[in-house]
Amino acid sequence: MLRARVTITLKQGILDPQGDTVRSALAALGFDGVADCRVGKFVLLRLTESDRAKAAAQVEEMCRRLLANPVIEDFRFELEEIP
């Protein structure tokens, strides 16, 4: 079995008001060393497929068709073996 860790973020250049709000909130708590903050989504998938190449192709397709909006979002993922 494989586990896919998918992260989805807004593309560079797309405004991210949620990220700005988090940065302000962190600054208000005293964390003033944050130059930039972007908020995205994270999806953890447990796949029955055990072939890495096939799994990668499946996850790529899932991101394109459902998980991410390719117009405004970038995605990236890593696969790891699980018992």
Next chain:
Amino acid sequence: MLRARVTITLKQGILDPQGDTVRSALAALGFDGVADCRVGKFVLLRLTESDRAKAAAQVEEMCRRLLANPVIEDFRFELEEIP
């Protein structure tokens, strides 16, 4: 400068209806090889701190105090150098 990639997920055992919905939607699209799906948050932070140990301590504290809810969520993060 350092970049922190923070992923926040619901702890194991906490129900994740959003994840279940995504799994059903994937199955409806024909992706039937997904045994489990959990949805979480992803936060990308650009830090002015360049010392890895100090940065890690800061991010850990940010997660505890604002980014994650330690009662029901787990977090993990990685730091990477950026120019």
